[in-house]
Amino acid sequence: MTGKEIRSRVGGTLLTLLGVSVVVFIVLRALPGDAITAKLGTESGVLDHAQRQALEHYYGIDQPLLAQYFGWLRAVLSGNLGVSADSGQSVTSMLAAALPVTVELAVLATLLGAPAGVFLGVLAAARPGRPRDIGVQGAALLGLAIPEFVLGSVLVAVLASAFGYFPNAGAFVPLTESVSANLGQMIYPAAVLAVAFAAIVMRTTRSAYLEMARADFVRTAQGKGLAPSRVRLRHVLHNAGIPILTIIGIQFGYLLGGTVIVEQIFALPGVGRLLLNAILNHDYAVVQSTVLVIAAIFVLVNLVVDLLYRVLDPRVRIS
Amino acid sequence: MTAASRAAAPDWGRGRRRSGGRIVRGVVADRNGAVGALLLAAILALALAAVTGLLPHDPLGQQPADRLTGPSPAYWLGTDQFGRDIATRTFVGVAASLRVVVLAVAIAALTGTLAGVTAGFLGGHTDAVVGRAADVLFAFPAILLAMAVVTGLGRGWVNTAIAIAVVYTPIFVRVSRGPTLAVRHAEYVLAGRVLGFSRRRLLLRHVLPNVAAPVVVQVALSLSWAVLTESALSFLGLGTQPPDPSLGLMVADARTLLAPAPWTLLAPAAAIVVVVVGFNLLGDGLRSALDPTVGPR
Numbered sequence: 289m290t291g292k293e294i295r296s297r298v299g300g301t302l303l304t305l306l307g308v309s310v311v312v313f314i315v316l317r318a319l320p321g322d323a324i325t326a327k328l329g330t331e332s333g334v335l336d337h338a339q340r341q342a343l344e345h346y347y348g349i350d351q352p353l354l355a356q357y358f359g360w361l362r363a364v365l366s367g368n369l370g371v372s373a374d375s376g377q378s379v380t381s382m383l384a385a386a387l388p389v390t391v392e393l394a395v396l397a398t399l400l401g402a403p404a405g406v407f408l409g410v411l412a413a414a415r416p417g418r419p420r421d422i423g424v425q426g427a428a429l430l431g432l433a434i435p436e437f438v439l440g441s442v443l444v445a446v447l448a449s450a451f452g453y454f455p456n457a458g459a460f461v462p463l464t465e466s467v468s469a470n471l472g473q474m475i476y477p478a479a480v481l482a483v484a485f486a487a488i489v490m491r492t493t494r495s496a497y498l499e500m501a502r503a504d505f506v507r508t509a510q511g512k513g514l515a516p517s518r519v520r521l522r523h524v525l526h527n528a529g530i531p532i533l534t535i536i537g538i539q540f541g542y543l544l545g546g547t548v549i550v551e552q553i554f555a556l557p558g559v560g561r562l563l564l565n566a567i568l569n570h571d572y573a574v575v576q577s578t579v580l581v582i583a584a585i586f587v588l589v590n591l592v593v594d595l596l597y598r599v600l601d602p603r604v605r606i607s
Numbered sequence: 608m609t610a611a612s613r614a615a616a617p618d619w620g621r622g623r624r625r626s627g628g629r630i631v632r633g634v635v636a637d638r639n640g641a642v643g644a645l646l647l648a649a650i651l652a653l654a655l656a657a658v659t660g661l662l663p664h665d666p667l668g669q670q671p672a673d674r675l676t677g678p679s680p681a682y683w684l685g686t687d688q689f690g691r692d693i694a695t696r697t698f699v700g701v702a703a704s705l706r707v708v709v710l711a712v713a714i715a716a717l718t719g720t721l722a723g724v725t726a727g728f729l730g731g732h733t734d735a736v737v738g739r740a741a742d743v744l745f746a747f748p749a750i751l752l753a754m755a756v757v758t759g760l761g762r763g764w765v766n767t768a769i770a771i772a773v774v775y776t777p778i779f780v781r782v783s784r785g786p787t788l789a790v791r792h793a794e795y796v797l798a799g800r801v802l803g804f805s806r807r808r809l810l811l812r813h814v815l816p817n818v819a820a821p822v823v824v825q826v827a828l829s830l831s832w833a834v835l836t837e838s839a840l841s842f843l844g845l846g847t848q849p850p851d852p853s854l855g856l857m858v859a860d861a862r863t864l865l866a867p868a869p870w871t872l873l874a875p876a877a878a879i880v881v882v883v884v885g886f887n888l889l890g891d892g893l894r895s896a897l898d899p900t901v902g903p904r
Contacts, residue, residue: 300742307743315759433883435835437842438858438876445865545748549839553862563751564843567758579747579755587746 301591308583316576370573379577390558394543396478401485409493431487440480440553477550492535496528537593545582633896640892646885657698664692666699685870696852697874708833711771719779727787741777782825783818820897827890
């Protein structure tokens with residue numbers, strides 16, 4: 289890959305990030321309703337003019353919108369993500385505490401879901417249209433259609449009634465404190481996330497595998513008498529690997545912002561729960577910065593996947 | 608369709624392959640499409656019966672004496688912790704969910720397709736700006752963006768629909784832009800240009816019919832996933848507000864009742880799955896009916 293291509297891809301990512309900050313600002317700041325109403329509720333109606341002005345000045349919302357946006361952007365770029373109106377903690381420190389939990393959850397879900405998805409995809413694609421294929425596809429559709437909050441709720445209830453185990457009864461144990469106790473808490477929510485993950489990976493694997501199985505070089509390999517298992521693994525799956533890796537990367541990125549439901553059900557102190565609590569408490573600084581940081585991480589994960597893709601696939605490099 | 612209106616729109620879908628009756632026959636001929644249409648027809652009929660008051664119970668009516676009773680002839684799917692009929696609440700919940708997702712996907716499909724076709728057809732700066740805007744919206748995990756928009760707009764079913772529409776718009780941009788690019792330089796479009804057709808006519812009569820098929824398929828699939836997004840928002844307390852019945856809220860309520868009364872979770876969960884699977888299979892059926900490269904299965 290040429291330096292020029294890398295530069296244009298990185299430049300595009302920076303533009304996207306800028307757009308992400310604009311969207312976050314518009315959605316959470318420029319829309320009607322402001323920090324004062326959010327903080328005081330209906331009591332904000334009894335503020336006199338001078339009090340309101342003082343508060344507007346305090347929150348910086350007496351500035352023109354553009355000035356507010358650039359002021360916020362400057363603060364974010366210098367590492368200041370704001371202060372929680374609720375706890376008085378800096379949002380940076382709150383995110384620093386919450387992110388490892390969500391990242392660990394996403395990594396575990398990927399480790400469980402990706403191999404299962406690839407295995408099932410190959411299983412289905414090896415006999416297209418046969419009962420096994422239809423069964424796997426039906427299971428995948430169910431895996432996508434059963435909401436995470438149903439799977440999670442049922443899992444919690446089953447663990448409690450059948451094994452007397454309450455995954456969210458005790459305090460959360462960080463990975464750095466006790467690996468086994470931490471994994472004991474994390475494995476169930478990760479398994480819930482892994483179901484839909486595996487289903488998506490299965491679908492991509494199946495279609496990529498079927499497409500590759502039709503390729504001329506596969507017929508050649510079969511024609512020269514290679515063992516079917518060798519053709520399947522070395523010729524078909526090997527070449528189907530790039531779309532599969534891409535979807536795994538994208539899904540992993542989505543998980544970093546998509547764990548809110550299982551975090552809520554299993555009471556895990558990750559970014560999803562941080563965001564949900566901030567929304568319910570009208571803690572705008574936390575909402576704004578958390579959404580921004582998650583979207584930024586997702587964009588960067590996509591950039592890495594895209595660059596990796598170019599390294600892995602010589603065809604993309606040439607074209 | 609009357610003879611006059613047929614004559615007025617001769618170009619649409621080349622008149623043969625994509626007429627309404629053919630699409631319906633094509634969907635039903637596909638195994639997945641037939642199952643999807645059947646599931647949706649069944650649950651739509653029940654939802655319609657529930658909102659028009661044809662079911663025997665009131666979705667909000669509390670019967671304290673009948674709290675948490677299991678399925679019975681009086682209460683088909685049992686009652687909840689306030690003695691409310693779960694069957695009625697589930698089907699009213701389905702209707703409430705469909706109202707949100709249909710509005711959401713309609714907004715997303717219209718704005719997204721308009722933006723995608725315009726971008727693909729005009730190219731240049733328009734295309735670059737629209738493409739970047741879609742990339743920006745794609746940069747947010749779905750549930751996160753929906754949560755953020757609901758926070759900005761406030762609760763309420765229309766705001767929930769707008770939030771979901773924002774999430775699904777970039778998908779329609781992507782789905783409509785590709786086919787537009789593919790036919791932009793096709794000979795029949797060039798011929799139209801040479802004949803001096805207006806841009807509007809070229810877009811509506813020559814480009815849009817080629818984009819319609821993937822967009823229609825995407826509408827069905829988006830409805831499917833949007834039901835999950837809507838129920839997840841409600842589950843988190845950011846969608847439909849109590850006491851209105853909502854599938855997500857019913858599951859949230861059922862969490863603490865699962866051991867003594869598993870039916871409180873089963874009905875709303877099954878309803879979500881049926882709607883999601885139904886729209887998904889319908890999307891498969893539409894694809895096989897509309898896309899000449901995919902045959903019926």
